[in-house]
Amino acid sequence: MNFEPHLERLRLISPVRRQVAAAVFFMGLGVLIQLVFPKGVAYFIDHVQELRLETISAPVIGLGLLWLLVQAAASTLRYYYFELAGHLIINRIRRRLFDVLINQPVSFFDRHHVGEITSRLSGDVQSLHQSLTMGGANALQSLFMFGGGVAMLLYISPLLSVMLLVFVPASLYFGKVSGASHRDYAKAVQACMADSSRVAQEHFAHVRLVHAFNQQGGASASYGEACRRLLELSMAGTRRQSAFRAGLSVLDFGALLCALGLGAYLIGKRALSVGDLMAFVIYSNIVTQAAGALSESWNMWMRSMGATDRIFEIMRTHRPPPAPRPQAPLTGRLGFEDVVFSYPERPGVRALDGVGFGIAAGEKVALVGASGAGKSTIAALVLGHYQPDGGRLLFDGLPAAGLDLAAIRRGIAVVEQEPSLFSGSIADNIAFAVPERKVPLDEVMAAARLAHAHEFIQGFPQGYDTVVGEHGVQLSGGQKQRVAIARALLRDPAILILDEATSALDAASEQLVQGALDRLMAGRTTVIIAHRFSTIAKADRILVLEQGRLVQQGSHEQLVRQLDGAYFRLVKDQMFAPRPETPLPA
Structure with a gap:
């Protein structure tokens, strides 16, 4: 049996060992008080004739009240410290998992849907919380009760205790056998939950399109199918758990009946008192219930193992990025040398096939071509979202592979067709550009003025504090x-x-927007991906791509005169035709 996955989870307790130690102490105190109780019951039963109400003194009553108070305090503090430790552990692992996920390469997010990832971050982590906090606490308490109960049973009657050699091991083995299937079951359930989250998140994210095409019924059907699969798995698990509980019940009552039968025989032989038999029955019930609870805790732990396997796989494979190397700021010189690239999800299809070009610092270059020609792929490689399969990408004449990616990205900015905005304020969305420091509002306002945005922002009642909504809706x-x-x-x-x-x-x-872009492009190396002539015309040079290859480059005037070239065909097909008021240069 491989113990490393179990130890990997148990090592999470190390940072909160003080809280766990306090919880274990109060648990031990509570268990000790509970184990004393049956022996007290036995004493009262065996001495019931001798005890009279007038002989119960104030100290005895006070001792009973103290017993109740200590039991209540121990139970409360045990719960508090275990829960505190659990919340600290889960907060730590949730933050660690988010850090690992947010630092995954873009190809990771190509393979995994956002709904699935958020399900891992919430549902999977929560299942670990249950097994490490009260699940672990109950298991530990059951272990204490089991050990203490066995000791008291042996003290009262070694002969009666022989029956434990049958019932207790049977109960523990039953739990072990049933737990073997729980890990795979839990893994399947978490996968189904992630799938249902993906379906819901996808339809909520495109709710306007859903309504526009009257696809509410289709969305409900898709989510209903995901829920049906989850329900089937859950019901299978419920049936398995019901059978497990029925088996434990048979073992519990079997042990009780055997104890009563053998105890009655020993009382008849005057080898056991009535009080001791009653205490023995209570202790045997404690032991069998503790054994059942241990089995159930093991099943819960195995379900948690299955539910969190994916979390630990992700964290296990993550390698922290190397320490950044000193690097001069980019000047803007950019080069591709015979670059070959295929997307990880489409390894047999080349998105770029031997592309090579150079861009001087401050030069404005437009990338044109039909959809799928490789324009956005070039931008993705420049941003470091992917690495070339062959060839080299150069910044300021240096291979990108030998430079610090974070330093490269500090010298790059992107403006997309559909800008990515967070649901916070306008000021926060603008300040997002500078992660290294807290950006003062006056700097944000200065940038907004240059972008011709200050006027409309000030027109909102909350100004720069206006919340833009999800995706800037x-x-x-x-x-x-x-x-x-x-x-x-x-x-x-x-x-x-x-x-x-x-x-x-x-x-x-x-x-x-074009006026704002003109200010933005001034003095900067600019890579323009566009279909509109008004944007392409501002480029110093045009690179024409066709099926992942660079087939032409030059100015508009040069390329439009090459009547057999790809650029002329694009113009002819009016893919880049100007608006009626903007005549196309000859």
């Missing part, structure tokens, strides 16, 4: 773009990536 397309441009301006990058930054805007919004 409270803002128009042009407003979101100007907030994103303000964020990029605040970052002050050497390299700027514009990914279809104006393609979704109307004429009025584009004019405002």
Whole structure:
């Protein structure tokens, strides 16, 4: 049996060992008080004729009250310290898991849905909480009760205790056998829960599209199917757990009946008193229940193991990034040397096939081509979301593989077609550009002014404290773009990536955004991914991509004269046709 997965989870207790030690102390005190009780009952039964109400003195009553108070205090403090330790452990592992997840490469998120990841972060971690806190506390208390109860049984009657050699091992073995299947079952349940979370999150994220296409019924059907699979698994587990409890009940009552039968025989032989038999029955009940609780705790632990296997797999494979190396800020020079790349989920399809070009510092280069030609892939490689399968990516003439990725990213900013905004305030979304320090509001406002965003922000009742909603839903397309441009301006990058930054805007919004982009692009190396001629025309050079290959490069005037070239075909097909009021240069 491999004990390492068990030890891996138990090592989580180390940082909270003081709280656990306090909890164990109060647990031991409570168990001791509970174990004394049956012996007291035996004394009262055997001396019932001698005891009269008038002989019960005040000290005896006081002792009884003290017993109750100590028991209550021990039980309360045991619960408090175990729960405190559990919350501290879970808070620590939840934060650690989030740190590991947020530092995973982008390819990890290509393979795993956001709903699944959030399910791991909430549901899976919560199952670990249950097994490590009160689950662990109950198991430890049952172990104490089991050990103490066996000792008292042997003290009262070694002969009667022989029956424990049958019932207790049977109960423990039964728990071990049933627990073997619980780990796989729990793993399947957590996978189903993650799948149902994925379905719900996906439909909630696209709720406007769901309503627009009257797909509420389809969304409910998809979620209902996920819930049905989860229900089937849960019911199978319930049936298994019911059978387990029935088996324990048979063992418990079997032990009780045997104890009463053998005890009656010993009383008849005057080898046992009535009080001791009563105490023995109580102790045997304690022992059998403790054995059953240990078996059930083992099953809970195995369910927790199955539910959290994926968490520990993720954390186990994560390697902290190396310490950053001293590196000069980027000047903006960029180069691709015979770069080959395939997305991890499509290894047989080359997104880039031997692409090579250079961009001088401050140069504005447009990437054009049909959908799937490789434009956004180039941007993803520049941002370090993926690494080339072959060839080299150069920054300032140095291979990217030998540079610190965080330092490279500090010199890059991106403005997307659909800007990524968080649900917080406008000020927070702009200040997101600078993670190294707390950005003063006046710097945020200065960047917003340059992006032509200050006026509309000040028009909101809450100004820069206006909450934009999930994905910036409270803002128009042009407003979101100007907030994103303000964020990029605040970052002050050497390299700027514009990914279809104006393609979704109307004429009025584009004019405002384009003015902000002109300020943003001034003096910076700019990689422009665009279909609109108004954006492409601002480029110093155009790179034409076709099926992952670079097939042409030059200015618009040069390329449009190459009548057999891919760029001319794109213009001819009006993929880059200007608006009616903007004539296409010859």
